Every structure is written in C-alpha cells, then in structure tokens.
Amino acid sequence: MCLAVPARIVELHDSCATISVDGILRDVDVSLIEEPRLGDYVLVHAGFAIHKWDQSEVEELEAIRAAGDLRQALA
Amino acid sequence: MKTLLHTIKDLAGRLKRDVRFMEVCGTHTMVAFRTGLVQLLPPNVKLISGPGCPVCVTDTSYIDAAINLCRRPNVIIATFGDLLRVPGSESSLERERASGAQVRIVYSPMDAVNFAQEAPGKHVVFLGVGFETTAPTVAWSIRKADREGIKNFSVLCAHKTMPHAMAALLKDKQVGIDGFICPGHVSVITGAAMYRFLCAQYDIPCVVTGFEAWDMLKAVAMLLQQRVDGRAMVEVEYSRSVTERGNTAAQELIHEVFEPCDVNWRGLGTIPQSGLAIRAKYGRFDAARVLNVQFGEAQVPAGCHCGEVLRGVLTPLECRLFGRVCSPMNPIGPCMVSSEGVCAAYYKYEKRAA
Amino acid sequence: MKRDRILLAHGGGGSLTRELITKVFVPRFDNPVLKPLEDSAVLVMSGKGYAFTTDSYVVKPCFFPGGDIGKLAVCGTVNDLAMQGAQPYWLSLSFILEEGLLLADLKKIVDSIAETARAIGVEIVTGDTKVVERGKCEGLYINTSGIGRICTPNWWGASAVRAGDFVLVNGPLGEHGVAVMSQREGIAFSSSVVSDCAPLWPLVKTILDVGLEIHAMRDLTRGGLSAAVCDIAEAAKLGICLDESSLPIGREVRGACDLLGLDPLTIANEGKCIVFCPQENSETILSAMKQHPLGKEARIIGRVLPDPKGMALLRTTIGSERIIDMPTGEDLPRIC
Numbered sequence: 001m002c003l004a005v006p007a008r009i010v011e012l013h014d015s016c017a018t019i020s021v022d023g024i025l026r027d028v029d030v031s032l033i034e035e036p037r038l039g040d041y042v043l044v045h046a047g048f049a050i051h052k053w054d055q056s057e058v059e060e061l062e063a064i065r066a067a068g069d070l071r072q073a074l075a
Numbered sequence: 076m077k078t079l080l081h082t083i084k085d086l087a088g089r090l091k092r093d094v095r096f097m098e099v100c101g102t103h104t105m106v107a108f109r110t111g112l113v114q115l116l117p118p119n120v121k122l123i124s125g126p127g128c129p130v131c132v133t134d135t136s137y138i139d140a141a142i143n144l145c146r147r148p149n150v151i152i153a154t155f156g157d158l159l160r161v162p163g164s165e166s167s168l169e170r171e172r173a174s175g176a177q178v179r180i181v182y183s184p185m186d187a188v189n190f191a192q193e194a195p196g197k198h199v200v201f202l203g204v205g206f207e208t209t210a211p212t213v214a215w216s217i218r219k220a221d222r223e224g225i226k227n228f229s230v231l232c233a234h235k236t237m238p239h240a241m242a243a244l245l246k247d248k249q250v251g252i253d254g255f256i257c258p259g260h261v262s263v264i265t266g267a268a269m270y271r272f273l274c275a276q277y278d279i280p281c282v283v284t285g286f287e288a289w290d291m292l293k294a295v296a297m298l299l300q301q302r303v304d305g306r307a308m309v310e311v312e313y314s315r316s317v318t319e320r321g322n323t324a325a326q327e328l329i330h331e332v333f334e335p336c337d338v339n340w341r342g343l344g345t346i347p348q349s350g351l352a353i354r355a356k357y358g359r360f361d362a363a364r365v366l367n368v369q370f371g372e373a374q375v376p377a378g379c380h381c382g383e384v385l386r387g388v389l390t391p392l393e394c395r396l397f398g399r400v401c402s403p404m405n406p407i408g409p410c411m412v413s414s415e416g417v418c419a420a421y422y423k424y425e426k427r428a429a
Numbered sequence: 430m431k432r433d434r435i436l437l438a439h440g441g442g443g444s445l446t447r448e449l450i451t452k453v454f455v456p457r458f459d460n461p462v463l464k465p466l467e468d469s470a471v472l473v474m475s476g477k478g479y480a481f482t483t484d485s486y487v488v489k490p491c492f493f494p495g496g497d498i499g500k501l502a503v504c505g506t507v508n509d510l511a512m513q514g515a516q517p518y519w520l521s522l523s524f525i526l527e528e529g530l531l532l533a534d535l536k537k538i539v540d541s542i543a544e545t546a547r548a549i550g551v552e553i554v555t556g557d558t559k560v561v562e563r564g565k566c567e568g569l570y571i572n573t574s575g576i577g578r579i580c581t582p583n584w585w586g587a588s589a590v591r592a593g594d595f596v597l598v599n600g601p602l603g604e605h606g607v608a609v610m611s612q613r614e615g616i617a618f619s620s621s622v623v624s625d626c627a628p629l630w631p632l633v634k635t636i637l638d639v640g641l642e643i644h645a646m647r648d649l650t651r652g653g654l655s656a657a658v659c660d661i662a663e664a665a666k667l668g669i670c671l672d673e674s675s676l677p678i679g680r681e682v683r684g685a686c687d688l689l690g691l692d693p694l695t696i697a698n699e700g701k702c703i704v705f706c707p708q709e710n711s712e713t714i715l716s717a718m719k720q721h722p723l724g725k726e727a728r729i730i731g732r733v734l735p736d737p738k739g740m741a742l743l744r745t746t747i748g749s750e751r752i753i754d755m756p757t758g759e760d761l762p763r764i765c
Contacts, residue, residue: 002102002260022684049184057315111749
C-alpha cells in the first residue's frame with residue numbers, strides 16, 4: 001500500500017493544509033510532518049502528508065520523469 | 076534511460092546466471108506492469124512479486140468478519156476502495172452493498188472519523204488494512220477520535236509490518252531471492268536502517284526504491300552491481316524521500332496506538348510480531364473488541380494458489396485457475412481482485428495464458 | 430461466488446456491462462439490426478438510412494462544472510447518432526422525477542435541454558413524465574431516444590475497421606469524469622476541470638465534408654478510451670495499439686488520477702470520440718479536425734494491427750508494450 005503522490009502546500013490551516021497536485025486541490029492532515037510551510041512540497045498518502053521535500057528533490061523527480069521517457073531520450 | 080539499460084545488460088551478462096529480485100510492494104508491482112518495464116530486463120534477470128499487497132495477505136476470515144459487521148443494521152463500514160471487490164468465503168463488500176448494506180469508500184481514515192461525527196446513531200467501522208505507510212494515518216485518526224470523545228467509531232485492525240515477513244521469505248528454501256527491491260513509501264515512515272538486519276543475517280542486498288519506472292530499473296542495476304561486487308548492504312535509490320531514520324513522529328504515533336502481535340499472512344502462515352494490534356489504552360476503538368467480532372478459520376478456496384504466488388514460488392501463469400476460472404470478473408482469491416494484486420497485474424498487462 | 434444481484438459496476442460501461450448485454454439482453458432480443466451493437470442502430474426505410482439510439486442519464490450531481498444532466502441528456506444521445514455518421518433530427522424526452530424535486534431545478538435543467546437542442550438543430554418531438562416517491566431516485570433520471578439521417582457513403586462500424594487504419598482522438602481525455610468526481614462525497618477535491626460535455630455532430634460533419642473514407646467512430650463515455658478500444662478490437666477481431674506519449678491528457682486530470690490512483694484511460698468523457706480511418710487519409714482528416722473548436726487538440730494516437738486479434742495494447746513511454754484491459758466498471762479510488 002504505497003500510493004503516495006507529491007503535492008504542493010497552497011494554504012495552511014491549523015493541523016491541515018490545502019495541497020495542490022497539478023492544480024487538483026484537497027485538504028490533507030499535516031500532523032505527521034515538521035513545520036509545514038506555504039509552498040513546501042510534501043508526499044501525500046491516504047489524506048496525510050508523510051514527508052516534506054526540498055526543491056532539489058522535486059527537481060530530481062522531474063528529471064527522472066523526463067529520463068524515463070524513452071521517446072524523449074531517443075529524440 | 077538507454078545508458079541505464081546498457082548498464083543492466085552489462086552487469087547481468089557478468090553474472091552469467093539467473094538472478095531473482097523480489098519486490099514487496101503492490102505499487103511496485105503495478106508500476107512494473109503498467110510500464111512494461113519487465114520486458115526491458117535481460118532474460119537472466121527475473122523480477123518477482125512478493126507479498127506486497129496488504130489486501131492479498133489478509134485472511135479471508137477478515138473479509139468475512141467485515142461482511143458480518145456490515146450486515147448489522149446500525150453499522151457503516153468505511154473502507155479503502157481496494158477492499159471492495161475482494162471475495163470472502165461467500166460474498167464481498169461490493170455484493171453486500173448491492174444487497175443494501177452501508178459500505179462507504181473513503182480516501183482517508185479521517186473521512187471515516189468525520190462520517191462517525193455526522194451519523195451519531197450509527198457505528199462507523201474503518202477497515203484498517205495496510206503496512207507501515209498507512210498505519211500512522213490510522214493511528215492518528217484513532218487518537219483524534221479519542222481526543223474528541225467520539226464514541227461511534229472503531230477500527231477493525233489488520234495492519235501488518237514488513238521486516239519479519241521479508242525475513243520469513245528468506246528462511247523459506249523454496250523461495251530463492253537474490254535481492255530485495257524494498258518498498259519506498261513504507262521506508263519513508265520506517266527509515267532505511269530497518270533492512271540492515273536482512274543484509275547482516277541473510278547476506279541479501281536491499282535497495283530502497285521509488286515508484287517511477289526509472290527508479291525500479293536503477294534499483295535493478297544497483298542490486299546487480301552488489302551481486303557482482305559480492306556485497307550485501309542497504310542502499311537507498313529513493314533518496315529524495317527516504318532517510319536512514321525515517322519519520323520519527325509517525326513511528327512514535329504507531330508505537331503509541333499499536334503494539335506488535337502475531338498474525339496470519341495468507342500464503343506465509345503465522346509470522347510472529349508482524350502484525351499491529353490496538354493497545355488496551357485505545358481499546359474502545361478496537362472494533363473486534365467493542366463489537367464482539369468473531370473471526371472464523373482461515374479458508375483457502377479449492378485450487379487457489381494465491382499463497383504460492385505471494386511467496387514468489389509460482390507466477391500467476393503457472394496457476395491452473397489463472398485466466399480460466401479465475402479472472403478480474405470472477406476472482407477466486409484476492410491476488411486477482413485487488414487492484415495491485417500480482418495476478419490482476421498479470422491479467423491486465425501480460426498476454427493471457429488461456 | 431455467485432453473482433445474483435446487479436452491482437454498480439454493471440452500469441459502468443466496462444466488462445460487467447458487456448456481460449449483462451451479452452448474457453441477459455442480446456440472447457432474448459437477437460436480431461440483425463441489434464447484432465452490431467454499435468452506438469446506434471441503423472434502420473433502412475424507403476431506401477434511406479436512419480440511425481436510432483437511446484440512452485438514460487443518472488449522473489450525480491445533476492449540476493456539475495461544465496454542464497448539467499439536461500445538457501448531457503441531449504449531447505449523449507446526439508453523439509451516439511453522430512458516431513454512426515447520422516445528422517440528428519428528433520429526440521424523445523422522458524423524465525422520472527423524485528417527489529420533492531425543486532421546480533426551479535427542473536426548470537433550469539429543461540432550459541438547458543432546450544438550449545442545447547436548439548444549438549444543434551434537433552427537435553424534442555415526444556416525451557413522458559413519471560414521478561416516484563421521495564428517496565426512490567436521486568432528484569431525477571432522464572431518458573432520451575434519438576433519430577438521425579445517415580450521411581455517410583459507407584457503413585461505419587467495427588466491421589469496417591481494417592488493419593493499418595490509424596486511430597485519432599479529438600482532444601484531452603478524462604475531463605467529464607474528473608469534473609463529476611470532484612463533487613462526489615468522500616473523495617471530494619477541488620479542481621478547475623470542467624466537463625467536456627458537447628455535441629459532436631458539428632465536428633463529425635466537418636470530417637464528413639472532407640470527403641475521405643472513414644471506417645468507424647466511437648464516442649468515449651463511461652469506461653473511457655479503454656472501453657472503446659477494447660470493444661472495437663474485439664468486435665473487429667483485430668489488434669489496436671495506442672501510443673502512450675501521444676495521448677492528450679491535461680495536467681489536472683493527471684493530477685486527479687495520481688492522487689486517487691485512477692487510470693486516465695478509463696475515465697468518462699462526454700465530448701470526445703475516436704476516429705478510425707485509412708492511414709493515407711489520416712493527416713487530412715486530422716487537419717480538418719484541428720480547424721474545428723471541438724478538435725483543436727486532435728491527435729493521431731495509434732493504429733490498427735492484424736494481431737493480436739481482439740486485443741488493445743499500449744506502447745508505453747519507456748518503449749514497452751502492455752495490454753489495455755477492459756475496465757471492470759467502477760472507478761474506485763485506491764491508496765495502493
């Protein structure tokens with residue numbers, strides 16, 4: 001059971017935050033991560049943020065997704 | 076990507092023998108099949124799917140217990156979508172819903188707590204199935220319900236943890252494993268250090284892996300390199316999310332609400348200390364206790380080989396029921412019906428046997 | 430396990446729906462007009478070809494971003510006619526209303542039906558109304574049946590599809606499903622995705638006006654692109670291979686699918702269709718589609734193969750192939 005998706009915090013409330021996954025907005029609980037801030041990237045599973053990413057980690061994911069597209073690699 | 080594939084081919088060629096790497100996460104199974112990456116591997120590198128689907132390793136008796144609960148007039152079952160179509164010994168939650176039982180799909184265990192608040196005359200039972208990634212979210216929901224004095228919510232707990240199951244697989248002579256692709260999101264919670272004992276005691280390389288096709292192929296390359304070098308250590312491919320220590324707040328929460336217990340894994344038998352039970356302190360949220368749930372004997376349908384498939388001993392294509400009697404439309408065991416079950420993945424994404 | 434009751438998935442346009450049709454309905458009604466099981470039946474009267482179709486609309490909520498059940502009730506039926514190459518002329522309109530439904534809501538929906546019909550040039554010529562007790566239907570259900578005049582020089586359908594044909598789609602996938610899902614209790618999320626609900630006849634007319642041979646069209650409704658290609662591959666006894674990197678999927682639809690663990694290929698659409706045509710005609714037809722507002726983002730997404738017979742495949746972005754399976758019929762959000 002490992003489906004977790006990267007998302008960006010776009011609003012902060014008490015113990016929850018509104019996150020955006022490519023423009024899809026949902027409220028998630030941020031009690032399991034430390035000091036969530038507006039603009040932070042988090043990993044979301046079952047309505048909870050379970051890990052906070054920094055910018056370099058986000059860029060790493062984008063690079064991996066691009067590298068994984070063989071068509072782009074061959075083009 | 077091309078370089079990575081060349082590296083894999085080169086390393087596999089140096090090994091000259093078959094190697095079997097096992098992944099133990101349902102999401103890894105789905106990624107492997109959805110992207111077809113298995114086809115890109117050299118013939119001597121076998122990727123096998125182990126017991127990484129928490130729905131598949133849950134006893135039929137649990138589904139039967141959930142079905143019995145949902146037949147009670149004042150009970151609402153709240154469940155992740157993954158469990159809806161899983162067959163029990165005679166019925167499924169989907170079928171019960173069609174017969175009028177209140178079964179609600181939720182995305183988060185907190186949704187179940189919210190339902191309970193909105194429906195004070197009913198008792199909401201959340202089906203707590205999942206590994207260490209999910210356990211803290213359920214623990215948090217129980218604790219929140221406790222703090223808010225919610226009296227009509229409980230969890231039918233079947234959570235399990237990975238390390239002892241992985242060790243059990245290695246003790247089984249029938250299951251030959253040359254390396255583990257370790258579950259990435261479980262490791263976000265537990266930390267990568269958790270797998271060190273496997274390397275030390277069983278001389279097995281472990282790579283904690285992310286969920287893009289690239290991540291899984293990189294992990295295969297890393298495992299092959301370890302085998303070529305004669306190493307057996309924990310390496311983290313998924314470094315963007317996984318640390319040595321993991322999410323300590325989540326770990327403390329699991330520890331506060333749950334305690335380890337012995338539990339039966341379908342296909343693997345009872346594995347000591349591999350399950351999570353709700354502690355007495357939160358006993359009023361333990362549905363089994365509060366609602367006096369009776370669990371029957373675990374039953375395996377005749378001819379069903381889900382157990383061997385889960386242990387990686389058989390591939391789905393080697394099960395006589397696969398594609399003939401057992402299909403997503405008519406699943407015999409959970410491996411076929413769960414969206415991440417290995418048989419469902421084979422059925423969807425590979426050529427069918429029959 | 431015996432299946433002795435109707436499940437929600439039986440209405441999902443996937444494998445369970447197909448099972449119901451082939452095992453319960455067709456054996457009892459079998460006749461040559463029904464046999465092709467295309468989007469519309471083709472009737473020949475006085476030497477002219479007419480298309481006849483029916484559809485029921487039970488979407489919840491009744492009002493969703495980009496439309497409402499009324500607009501859907503016209504577009505859905507008109508689109509089934511258009512997929513047979515038929516210009517829509519007449520619709521019947523039946524209501525099943527729930528006791529307690531607000532008259533203001535009904536009027537809004539009827540206004541929407543009238544406006545949509547007028548814009549397409551189709552007339553509502555007969556109708557019916559029933560009312561059921563509170564709680565027996567959620568708000569209202571609508572059925573529309575439609576008749577159109579076939580304008581194509583050749584039969585359009587799975588039996589006309591040939592190996593070597595190209596497959597085109599008119600635009601991004603999954604918008605209707607995501608727009609409706611976002612309103613649903615239990616998995617609520619906010620998005621700016623708007624249903625793509627639209628009448629396809631004007632686009633089909635544009636394609637017809639090009640004057641080149643078309644073999645089939647199918648609109649992508651419940652079960653999404655997956656259900657449509659699986660259906661056609663099976664009926665045509667040919668293989669269809671789609672190219673994953675060519676599939677147009679919007680950012681937000683992808684986000685919703687990532688969040689909920691859904692497959693964008695199985696999500697409902699209400700203004701999208703696939704076109705099967707000979708390879709040599711595909712570029713011209715594609716250009717014509719792109720000139721039309723409903724085809725601005727049209728793409729060639731795959732081709733028809735002689736093998737594997739009856740199966741649809743996807744060539745993935747990492748260069749592998751995997752099977753596109755018929756969805757079972759209920760999009761369940763997963764966390765795994």
